[in-house]
Amino acid sequence: LEKNEIDAFREEFLHMHTYDQAQFFEELDEPSRFALYEMLSPEEMADIFENVEIREEDYQEILSEMHPNFAADMLSEMSADDAVDVLNELDKEQVASYLTIMDEEAADEIKELLHYEEYTAGSIMTTEFVAIRENQTVHSAMHILRREAPEAETIYYVFVIDEQKHLAGVISLRDLIIADEDTMISEVMNERVVSVSVAEDQEEVARIMRDYNFLALPVVDFQQHLLGIITVDDVMDVLDEEASDDYSKLAGISDVDDTIDHNPLVAAKKRLPWLIILLFLGMMTASLIGRFEDTLNQVAILAVFIPLIGGMAGNTGTQALAVAVRGLATGEIEEESKIKLLIREAATGMITGASCGLLVVLIVYIWQGDLILGALVGVSVFSTLIVATLAGAFIPLLMHRFKIDPAVASGPFITTINDLISILIYFGLATTFMSYLK
Amino acid sequence: LEKNEIDAFREEFLHMHTYDQAQFFEELDEPSRFALYEMLSPEEMADIFENVEIREEDYQEILSEMHPNFAADMLSEMSADDAVDVLNELDKEQVASYLTIMDEEAADEIKELLHYEEYTAGSIMTTEFVAIRENQTVHSAMHILRREAPEAETIYYVFVIDEQKHLAGVISLRDLIIADEDTMISEVMNERVVSVSVAEDQEEVARIMRDYNFLALPVVDFQQHLLGIITVDDVMDVLDEEASDDYSKLAGISDVDDTIDHNPLVAAKKRLPWLIILLFLGMMTASLIGRFEDTLNQVAILAVFIPLIGGMAGNTGTQALAVAVRGLATGEIEEESKIKLLIREAATGMITGASCGLLVVLIVYIWQGDLILGALVGVSVFSTLIVATLAGAFIPLLMHRFKIDPAVASGPFITTINDLISILIYFGLATTFMSYLK
Structure with a gap:
């Protein structure tokens, strides 16, 4: 490309929103990606890479395409939490080599974050936050904010620490700008700050932020030292992943978010298990x-x-399963309410069983003119619905007790278990009362 | 209660986060709620009510418990968008009577919002936003912001309008506080502002805000006049509802989010259809x-x-259905890629069908020692999986074409359709080749 063409491209491209740049990047083939690396600075590429959503296994490939120094510079420029997400997909040696040639300050931040286990608050938090002291004035706090604004992940919530770096309070930028400049922070801050432990499950974090409508949440260690913050955009991704995960499991497929571009072999591999x-x-x-x-x-x-x-048993089981899995996921079902849920489900099964059972007796009698057969099928539907509804609720509760993700008890599993139960009830009854059947 | 007890309760209660207050409120029985209305001001009650999550049919009851003037004052003090959510659950006459006794300014805002259809951008936006002129200085913009901060839904994104109230740009508070005080807004604002039309579907709005990581999004009419803004907290609820909705439909239940406290009759009513x-x-x-x-x-x-x-047909259909429904929901499957998806699904069905079919031939042969029977069952599984996979993908696509929510084609529906198809194939083959079976 000519010099002026490059300028024209850069002008147009860099005016786009980073999300659109990332979408554009995802569509490129290898030679075009190479051309792009030539035209952009590591910093510009970092903005794009923070928004790129590709398959986990592709990060390794994309990074290998770049010159190692370019890649390391890009990783330094990215938000530490996003850089960690990328590094988590690479080989250990590759990570080590990037960390060596990377900007030292950025490398230290990343090394710290790499310690935390996946799916914990620590793994999604960022260390690029603004903290102020409680014995500062509003004026000096605003001065720090202006200085840190370009680097910080958010400046709309400012966390306040004491001398020992313990989390002491929070103040929103909204309150800061309307406060008198000479007021002490300790006088205007909110001391009742909600925080999460660094080891907290990320889904719990997401739930707290959604329920309390927080834009940022502080993360602390067991001594209440402020370690980092989690921002709302990271949490939206967690909520999304979680929902898509439960949905996939209910459908009996390892990952429902496969793109149409994937070839049938990939799709089959996700469904065959x-x-x-x-x-x-x-x-x-x-x-x-x-x-x-x-x-x-x-x-x-x-x-x-x-x-x-079999179909009715499978379906009622899936319904009960879905209610139980959601209830466990939202935290509404707790240890002490499990028995209550089972009693509720048994009663629900009796109501649906009685309704459907009676309907079946009626239909079979009208259709086949055989009341005994009707009664047999009807009683089977009645008993099956009770047992299948209970099984659908009981199995996820049992898994939860044994610390297994209850969503693993997917729809097809419950359906087939209930198929078995229904056959046993139906043929058991039929064999017992066979002498009455014609 | 004694005067000093009331003060102690108020002291403790009002220090809680509004979300916790709302949780507390939801647990109260009727007499305790009456006591609470006595102790709190309409303004304090408004903060709680914005966070209350009760069943839609319960709003009517709760509001009737309050004195009409108290209820009207509370509704005036709520964010206009939250007040509209509550009013949407009431009878028309009740809404009209509250609007009459309500603060006039609040009533006007609410009347405006009540015009917009449910599930559109208009229905979730708020009119309490800060707009500034492009020919102002940063200094005067900050002055407006300080003045509007207590009332506005957010001040972290400030939208810029021209003389005719057209949306002209956006500037974040972050950029405002680091900008020089005498700069003109038009020089520092971002002109490439993403906006949505007031009639846009709320799920599309949620998707844009999630993808672009926006904290606020402006809503415009067809002439680009700025009408309101949508904030990230409203959108999180939409994403949640959407995910829970798709999940419920896949499980064949009208609403999976029923609480364990609901009695079995309510639960049965949701599942019986x-x-x-x-x-x-x-x-x-x-x-x-x-x-x-x-x-x-x-x-x-x-x-x-x-x-x-039947079970295998039902399951593969549900898998294909789930992939298609998610693809349509995320916008990944569009009109032009539908054929591509069907071809992909047919190929996927062939691969899974061939794998499972061969396995079945083998198992039945070993178990029953009957190769013909094994071949019959194996070929049935093979053909069934292809047809069932295709049906699972085709039915939601068809519904989408006819503007029906594809998630309505729930799991149990697909499962049963595929049961029918599988029986037809299996017995069709068996009847044709019966002479070879012993």
């Missing part, structure tokens, strides 16, 4: 029905209602 | 199997594999 587990569970159901072959041979019409009963 | 639809669809499946009664009477062993084939 559940399909194969399901296949084996289905074989168990099949062998269970096989045990009732005598019953089936004598009353073949019984087979007709297998999908109906 | 799908269970009854499913019951009728299940009856269709049953009558379909009934048509193959001859086949079944001769080869009863066929019944054994009904749940296996």
